[in-house]
Amino acid sequence: MGSARIPGQLLFHANKLLFGRNAWGTAASTCLVAKKSSTLAYQPDISPAEFGETTRMNLFQSLTSAMDIVLQDDPTSVVFGEDVAFGGVFRCTVGLKEKYGKDRVFNTPLSEQGIVGFGIGIAVAGATAVAEIQFADYIFPAFDQLVNEAAKYRYRSGDLFNVGKLTIRSPCGAVGHGGLYHSQMPESFFVHAPGLKVVIPRGPIQAKGLLLSCIRDQNPCIFLEPKILYRSAVEEVPVGDYVLPLGKAEVIMEGSDVTLLGWGTQVHVLRQVADLAHDKLNISCELIDLRTILPWDSATVIESVKKTGRLLVSHEAPITGGFGAEIASTIQEECFLHLEAPVQRVCGYDTPFPHVYEAFYLPDKWRCFEALKKMINY
Amino acid sequence: MSVASRCLWRSIGTFAKHARPSRLVSSNNNARNFSVSSRVSALDDHFFPGTKCRYTQKLEVLEPDQKDPIPVYRVMDNKGNVIDADEDPQFDKETCLKMYRCMTLLNTMDRILYESQRQGRISFYMTNYGEEGTQIGSAAALDPNDLIFAQYRESGVLMWRGFTLDNFMDQCYGNVSDVGKGRQMPVHYGSTDFHFVTISSPLATQLPQAAGAAYAFKRAQNGQVVMCYFGDGAASEGDFHGALNFAATLECPVIFFCRNNGYAISTPTHDQYRGDGIASRGAGYGIATIRVDGNDVMAVYNVTKVARQISLAQSRPVLVEAMTYRIGHHSTSDDSSAYRTDSEVSYWVKEDHPIGRLGFYMMNRGWWTEQDEKNWKNESRKQVLEAFSRAEKKLKPNPELMFTDVYDEMTPELKKQLSSMKEHVQLYKENYPLGNFESMDK
Ligand SMILES: Cc1ncc(C[n+]2csc(CCOP(=O)(O)OP(=O)(O)O)c2C)c(N)n1
Ligand SMILES: [Mg+2]
Numbered sequence: 001m002g003s004a005r006i007p008g009q010l011l012f013h014a015n016k017l018l019f020g021r022n023a024w025g026t027a028a029s030t031c032l033v034a035k036k037s038s039t040l041a042y043q044p045d046i047s048p049a050e051f052g053e054t055t056r057m058n059l060f061q062s063l064t065s066a067m068d069i070v071l072q073d074d075p076t077s078v079v080f081g082e083d084v085a086f087g088g089v090f091r092c093t094v095g096l097k098e099k100y101g102k103d104r105v106f107n108t109p110l111s112e113q114g115i116v117g118f119g120i121g122i123a124v125a126g127a128t129a130v131a132e133i134q135f136a137d138y139i140f141p142a143f144d145q146l147v148n149e150a151a152k153y154r155y156r157s158g159d160l161f162n163v164g165k166l167t168i169r170s171p172c173g174a175v176g177h178g179g180l181y182h183s184q185m186p187e188s189f190f191v192h193a194p195g196l197k198v199v200i201p202r203g204p205i206q207a208k209g210l211l212l213s214c215i216r217d218q219n220p221c222i223f224l225e226p227k228i229l230y231r232s233a234v235e236e237v238p239v240g241d242y243v244l245p246l247g248k249a250e251v252i253m254e255g256s257d258v259t260l261l262g263w264g265t266q267v268h269v270l271r272q273v274a275d276l277a278h279d280k281l282n283i284s285c286e287l288i289d290l291r292t293i294l295p296w297d298s299a300t301v302i303e304s305v306k307k308t309g310r311l312l313v314s315h316e317a318p319i320t321g322g323f324g325a326e327i328a329s330t331i332q333e334e335c336f337l338h339l340e341a342p343v344q345r346v347c348g349y350d351t352p353f354p355h356v357y358e359a360f361y362l363p364d365k366w367r368c369f370e371a372l373k374k375m376i377n378y
Numbered sequence: 379m380s381v382a383s384r385c386l387w388r389s390i391g392t393f394a395k396h397a398r399p400s401r402l403v404s405s406n407n408n409a410r411n412f413s414v415s416s417r418v419s420a421l422d423d424h425f426f427p428g429t430k431c432r433y434t435q436k437l438e439v440l441e442p443d444q445k446d447p448i449p450v451y452r453v454m455d456n457k458g459n460v461i462d463a464d465e466d467p468q469f470d471k472e473t474c475l476k477m478y479r480c481m482t483l484l485n486t487m488d489r490i491l492y493e494s495q496r497q498g499r500i501s502f503y504m505t506n507y508g509e510e511g512t513q514i515g516s517a518a519a520l521d522p523n524d525l526i527f528a529q530y531r532e533s534g535v536l537m538w539r540g541f542t543l544d545n546f547m548d549q550c551y552g553n554v555s556d557v558g559k560g561r562q563m564p565v566h567y568g569s570t571d572f573h574f575v576t577i578s579s580p581l582a583t584q585l586p587q588a589a590g591a592a593y594a595f596k597r598a599q600n601g602q603v604v605m606c607y608f609g610d611g612a613a614s615e616g617d618f619h620g621a622l623n624f625a626a627t628l629e630c631p632v633i634f635f636c637r638n639n640g641y642a643i644s645t646p647t648h649d650q651y652r653g654d655g656i657a658s659r660g661a662g663y664g665i666a667t668i669r670v671d672g673n674d675v676m677a678v679y680n681v682t683k684v685a686r687q688i689s690l691a692q693s694r695p696v697l698v699e700a701m702t703y704r705i706g707h708h709s710t711s712d713d714s715s716a717y718r719t720d721s722e723v724s725y726w727v728k729e730d731h732p733i734g735r736l737g738f739y740m741m742n743r744g745w746w747t748e749q750d751e752k753n754w755k756n757e758s759r760k761q762v763l764e765a766f767s768r769a770e771k772k773l774k775p776n777p778e779l780m781f782t783d784v785y786d787e788m789t790p791e792l793k794k795q796l797s798s799m800k801e802h803v804q805l806y807k808e809n810y811p812l813g814n815f816e817s818m819d820k
Contacts, residue, residue: 082642082643082645083642083643083644083645085644085645085649086644086716086717087716089643089644089711089712106649107644107645107649108649109614109649109650109651110581110611110612110614110615110642110645110650111614111615111616112615113616114614114616137579137580138580138581140580141580141615141616141617176501177501177502177563178563179561179562179563179566179579180561180562180563180579181563181578181579181580182563182579319795320791349780349781349792349795349799350784350791350792350795351780351781351784351792352561352784354560354561354780355501355552355560355561355562355563356552356560356561356774356775357560357561357774357777357779357780359810359811360777360780360799360803360810361780364809366802366806366809367802370802370805370806
């Protein structure tokens with residue numbers, strides 16, 4: 001042979017950039033969330049003084065902080081899922097294995113039904129399980145374990161057994177370019193399973209307090225984390241232990257003409273709609289974050305709609321069979337004589353989540369604004 | 379019930395059917411002896427349903443590492459020397475060149491698309507670095523009409539079949555020429571021309587589907603097999619186990635081809651399984667199994683040829699485990715320096731690379747020179763860049779395509795949603811990226 005050089009390799013593989021540590025200055029998931037954040041107007045919440053000392057955290061760090069507290073306080077607690085040991089593909093568990101050991105924070109084999117079933121077993125044995133499903137789009141292999149097992153454990157055993165110590169965390173929602181399987185909001189699949197709780201935070205302070213509640217709540221909880229907020233949502237988050245109530249919506253902006261109702265990322269879209277309505281139409285909006293999808297706080301929403309006479313509910317998931325339908329139905333029953341216009345739902349269309357058409361698919365502020373205008377002029 | 383009385387009860391059940399009473403009765407003063415003698419006498423010609431197991435008097439625990447690991451079949455050593463001349467598939471020069479060009483073109487395409495993602499020009503990418511031998515060797519051994527179900531790291535298989543650089547780039551851009559109509563993230567290719575079922579992100583779902591397709595092929599007697607690729611991580615999913623069991627019991631002509639590249643994102647195989655890789659599972663399902671050096675394109679070729687023959691001629695599944703290494707990051711969303719060392723990676727780059735091994739082989743034969751390498755590098759780079767800029771210039775498809783293909787025909791409700799989308803976008807034109815898309819019908 002003519003040369004000692006390795007054919008192919010020098011020319012085709014000596015890609016230094018590829019192997020250099022942090023050569024690209026990125027960590028996992030950066031690019032999955034980078035793009036859309038520019039268009040997402042995030043308005044930070046202010047932490048109530050009684051929650052004590054705060055520090056700057058983004059949403060994934062506030063979740064790490066919540067799990068850190070649980071691992072510290074509850075010696076039975078374990079945190080696990082695919083790629084969790086090195087910190088998780090969205091960095092939510094960074095440092096926890098080093099701090100608490102690999103028997104408490106660990107990788108599982110790649111099987112979602114395995115992860116949830118395993119978590120159920122831990123909870124049945126009286127220990128605390130915090131399991132991660134890498135993307136909400138991949139929760140469906142575990143559908144049977146969640147819907148037929150976790151949801152029904154207490155009921156079917158006459159309360160001999162329960163899996164209240166189980167919490168499933170999973171990143172969800174649109175990021176700008178996730179396509180069919182890195183974008184979905186699956187909440188409405190699970191609200192049809194009495195026995196489960198389904199919770200979706202809108203920001204870091206909420207995320208930490210709600211996750212701590214889910215973990216301590218004596219019912220199995222699915223905690224869906226809008227992944228576009230992991231890095232883009234930054235707040236002064238209380239460093240200590242605090243909980244926020246499950247099953248309780250929050251009125252985050254008071255108003256008199258229209259109630260805007262959403263959860264997760266959509267709360268921030270609706271906040272912009274409220275600003276638009278104020279600036280362009282001189283309309284006063286009341287903005288509500290539902291926070292817990294199951295069991296949902298109908299009382300807060302009913303009270304608001306009785307005051308405003310109008311409800312616009314908006315979610316990313318497809319409109320048909322979405323949770324907006326449940327809300328609209330309850331509101332027309334409870335508030336019929338107060339309504340000035342039919343309840344409006346502005347949601348994803350009834351298609352799979354499309355990659356390049358995302359800008360047209362989402363219930364963005366312009367679609368919500370247009371629906372609001374129609375309600376005002378009804 | 380005590381162990382002794384349970385044994386007694388079972389033995390009597392057997393005894394009643396196959397009367398050979400004398401020895402049974404004579405040795406029953408102790409439970410253990412009793413059941414032992416019953417095994418020898420009454421049952422040595424009769425098995426539990428579905429088994430052919432012999433009885434033993436020795437209580438043995440079967441340890442998983444009792445047998446040596448399944449060996450890795452290879453043809454070439456790391457330096458491209460054929461170890462046993464009988465195993466050389468004897469490719470002619472043209473075939474070798476075609477394989478080499480395909481492996482390196484794939485590598486060049488990967489580098490350019492990877493970089494283009496880093497520059498924000500496409501949204502996502504996954505490279506095939508280090509797995510070129512696994513992909514091209516297996517693709518070359520199939521019949522071009524065999525149906526392929528893949529995972530996502532098998533672009534070379536599609537390239538071997540004739541999917542063009544333009545086809546790849548168009549999909550990654552999701553432009554008007556993407557046959558998938560811009561609906562999926564980059565690398566989710568599909569092609570009816572090349573019998574390659576469109577990639578789906580949820581892992582392992584393609585495995586039972588491949589068994590089903592193979593069953594239909596068997597009934598159609600079409601002379602084709604189904605090829606199903608998957609990773610070492612995907613093999614932990616429930617669908618993997620269901621698929622192998624279905625394929626075995628329903629005797630499906632399918633090749634389950636595992637690319638064992640050592641990682642599932644950050645998860646090393648030690649956290650993924652504790653048996654002897656994926657190959658050791660084959661026997662458990664009653665499936666013929668081969669383990670091969672995935673960095674040896676010739677070995678992969680030979681193994682896939684044999685797997686195909688067995689599968690087709692005997693109408694049954696074959697499990698292949700190709701041992702290789704994922705040299706690149708998992709995807710553009712991953713930085714693998716967080717969980718493995720540079721030196722671990724550089725061993726596979728420098729010492730055992732599939733492209734290097736085939737290159738050595740060809741140089742040894744005088745079929746390839748450094749000058750050829752240089753020329754081809756420039757030429758292939760040029761081809762890729764040209765296809766890239768062609769794809770980049772094309773518009774995205776008409777946004778109306780968001781609503782088609784949900785069903786074979788658009789439902790009335792979807793038609794309503796489509797027209798309200800159009801009306802809305804018309805009204806708020808300035809807020810939508812209409813300039814990047816083909817215009818909507820009036
Ligand atoms: C059901 C499901 N769960 C999780 C994921 C996220 N995910 C994408 S690739 C991957 C690792 C797959 O590893 P492997 O099968 O070994 O293939 P490789 O990437 O090594 O080629 C994971 C966990 C997914 N796509 N589908
Ligand atoms: Mg792998």
